[in-house]
Amino acid sequence: MKFSYNLSKLFGFPILAIQFLIIHSVSSLNLTNEYLNHKCFLDQGIYNSGSDYEDKLNTLLRNVRIANYDLTGFLRASRGHAPYSVTIMFQCRGDSYGSKCNTCGDKAVAGFRRKCPKIKGGIIWYDQCFLWVSEIGEEMPLNTNYKNMFSMYNPNNVRGDAKLFAKRAVDFFSELTLKVEKNTKISVILYAAGEKKLGKNTLYAMVQCVELTIDCKSCLTWSITKLFKNGDIKQGGRVLGSNCDQYMVA
Structure with missing residues (x-):
């Protein structure tokens, strides 16, 4: 079952998801890796080809693609020390672990590179996962900070x-x-x-x-x-x- 969605911006910190569907049965759900939305953190600036930042980012994004998601569809990793660090966070939907999660990870990494080329940070959402990248050398905010939510x-x-x-x-x-x-x-x-x-x-x-x-x-x-x-x-x-x-x- 495929739906045509219209995006509308709301105020809010980016959340992973609340979702609802009217269906005949759960088995009729169509799990896709459809691109949903993205946001590039333009205020974090850009990095140069061959730079230390690019090397750290490439290493982290490679980890997203090869991680084992059989038990949990979540990965958080950092390289370097503030203020010269890179942090990534990746999570799949609760019904998309294992190989499904890895497949969405491949999509998210490729999509982030395409949508935010050379930009140090950003977020990209797909149907079954999302990827968050930042140059900020600190933990991702644990308390909800309503800025980037969308519906x-x-x-x-x-x-x-x-x-x-x-x-x-x-x-x-x-x-x-x-x-x-x-x-x-x-x-x-x-x-x-x-x-x-x-x-x-x-x-x-x-x-x-x-x-x-x-x-x-x-x-x-x-x-x-x-x-x-x-x-x-x-x-x-x-x-x-x-x-x-x-x-x-x-």
């Missing part, structure tokens, strides 16, 4: 009572958020997904936070409100970034 929507409206659907969908997202919160005590994989019958629609929803995020629940709770803003209730949508994600199809 995507299916163009079709839901069938039946749209307002009731939105209310029940938000309740379902809250249930999934609680599951993620419990997982933080026993697992580094901050991910939950499920499906629920809502009137004439079957809802598939997914929530996920980046492994390093401290305030996962706050990030997800805030981003859920962006799915149905202005009463615009569609059959599918995402809120994405680099701290948490939500995704749904109905």
Whole structure:
């Protein structure tokens, strides 16, 4: 099942995803490595060919492509010392570990080089993963900092009572958020997904936070409100970034 999305910029720190889809069954989901969006950190400047920065960046991006993602689809690595360091963070969707994650990693590395050539930092999102690169010699911010969030929507409206659907969908997202919160005590994989019958629609929803995020629940709770803003209730949508994600199809 493939959807045509329209991007709309929102205020917010980049989150990994909240997503929803209206489907016949979870098995009907189409997992692709489709490019979604990117942002180049132009304020970090550019690097020269053959420079020390390029050498460090190449090493880190090579690690993204060869890492073992069988147990967790997450990688964070740095080379050098501040202020001359490079840091990368890569994470796959909670249902895309192993070879699927490696394949998306290949896409993300190639896409970052193409979209942000010679730029020291940036973020790129694909359907099953995202890649974050920065010259800043410090840990990626662990607390949600709402700057670069963006949303995507299916163009079709839901069938039946749209307002009731939105209310029940938000309740379902809250249930999934609680599951993620419990997982933080026993697992580094901050991910939950499920499906629920809502009137004439079957809802598939997914929530996920980046492994390093401290305030996962706050990030997800805030981003859920962006799915149905202005009463615009569609059959599918995402809120994405680099701290948490939500995704749904109905």
